[in-house]
Amino acid sequence: MDVNKIRQSFPILHQEVNGHPLVYLDSAATSQKPQVVIDAVEQYYREYNSNVHRGVHTLGTKATDGYEGARDKVRRFINAKSTQEVIFTRGTTTSINTVASSYGKANLQEGDEIVITPMEHHSNIIPWQQTAKATGATLKYIPLQADGTITLDDVKATITNKTKIVAMMHVSNVLGTINPIKEVAEIAHEHGAVMLVDGAQSTPHMRIDVQYLDCDFFAFSGHKMGGPTGIGVLYGKKHLLEAMEPVEFGGEMIDFVNLYDSTWKELPWKFEGGTPIIAGAIGLGAAIDFLEEIGLEAIEAHEQQLAQYALERLGSMEGVTVYGPEERAGLVTFNLDDVHPHDVATVLDAEGIAVRAGHHCAQPLMKWLDVSATARASFYVYNTKEDVDAFVAGLQKTKEFFSNVF
Known part of the structure; x- marks a missing residue:
């Protein structure tokens, strides 16, 4: 994989920020x-802008x-059985809310259980909180190990015959933890529960096969994988989607409309009310072509090498606490x-280095870590070891600056 050649495909990277070459390390937020x-x-808007269907x-x-x-x-990208199982949405948040609401x-009813983890993004916590309140179901959490992972023993101890939904992120946007989705789905199914996967942080970085994972629902966003903002996907097994009611009503999703009743289009269109996100979908298709040309296996290996290199470099610095597992x-x-x-993020920005700082939409996890906020450097296909070196050098400057201040 020729990273320098790949970088040439990203025009935004070839600029200076605050007088320094841009080092973009915030791809977990948006790529x-x-x-x-x-x-x-641009071609869609310039040459064939029109509504569809x-x-x-x-x-x-x-x-x-x-x-x-x-x-x-x-x-094809996620290996769904049919296009009827692929719903276009505004993003992961909308996809999860659709499943929770519909x-x-x-x-769900009173006495049923929804099982999630404390590492979830707010988008995979709040919809289930609201659903539990609306139905009388109970929200349960799989405990975390000291390094921010989960064990299958704890999964088995938490999921019961009362569990109806298990919702879990594939990859943590804070810890980098890679959860054992296939094994958790198998445990969920043994108890008659369905499995929803938040794939926002996995789909851009590794090969996804929803049939292999055997999840019932899978959600992801285009803007984290080189695609436009405002476009995402909800995958669902066909028999589940067919039994679900739409959550948005209007044009595009209807079959027949009478004065007092209406019927819905078949899948996938019954979940895509209104004018769809046409340009976004076309852009997402182009992003998929781009990623597949490089190869998801190569992308995953490259990013894990960068993460391990960053861990090694940070491990040699005093006063730095890193969160999450080794792998x-x-x-x-x-x-x-x-x-x-x-x-930290402000000083790094002065050096042209973009990182994310805050609670990362994971306040329960921040509480578990016993911190109010953290900083995060996240890597993608266009990042290099030189980016990591610049980041570490910038962090050293940050450390020296504040040691002099105080």
Whole structure:
């Protein structure tokens, strides 16, 4: 994998920030976009901007082909059985809320259990809190080990015959923990529960096979994998989606509308009310082409090498606390002793280095870590060891600056 060649595909990386070459280490929040994605979106708006599905004119047909063609690319990318199992949404948050609002509220009652983990992103906590309140179900948490992982023994101890839904992130956006999704799904199914996976932090970085994982629902966002913002995917097993009611009603998702009743289109369109995210889907399709040309296995190996290199470099610095397991995805979350993460990020930004600071939409996990916030450097296909070196050098400057201040 030629990273320097890949970097040439990302125009935003070739600039200076605050007088320094940009070192972008915030891809877990949103990734940068390759030129092919920018071109695909621009071409749609410039050459065949039109609404989809009902139009019989040439532009409408071309737009429909682009939109539905992107759906088939997603199907192949995650190895879904059918395009009927691929719903376009605004992102992971919308996808999870759709399952919670539709499947959850229809299938849960008082005494049932929803099982999640304390490491979840708020988008995979709050929908289940609200669903539990609406249905009388109980929200339960699988405990974390000291390094921020879970054990299958704890999974087995937490999931019971009362459990109806298990919802878990594939990869932690804070700890980099890679959860054993296939094994957890198997345990969930043994108890008659369905399994939802938050794949926001895994789909851009590793090969996803929803049939192999045997999850019932899988959610991810386009903007973290080189695609546009505002586009995401909900995968669901066909028999589950067919039994679910839509959560948005209006144009595009209907079959027949009468004065007092209506019927819905077949899958996947019954969940895509209103004018769909056409340009976003086309851009996501272009991002998938780009990633597959590189190879997801190569991307995963590259990022894990960067993460291990960063861990080695940070391990030699005094006053740095790193959170999460040794084996992790491509990110490093840390704190510098006696320096607030926002101050760390501000000084690094002055050096042209972009990292994320805050609670990372994971306040329960911050409480578990006994911190109010952390800083995070996250890597993607365009990052290099030189980026890690610049980051560590910037962190050393940060440390020296605040030691002189105080």
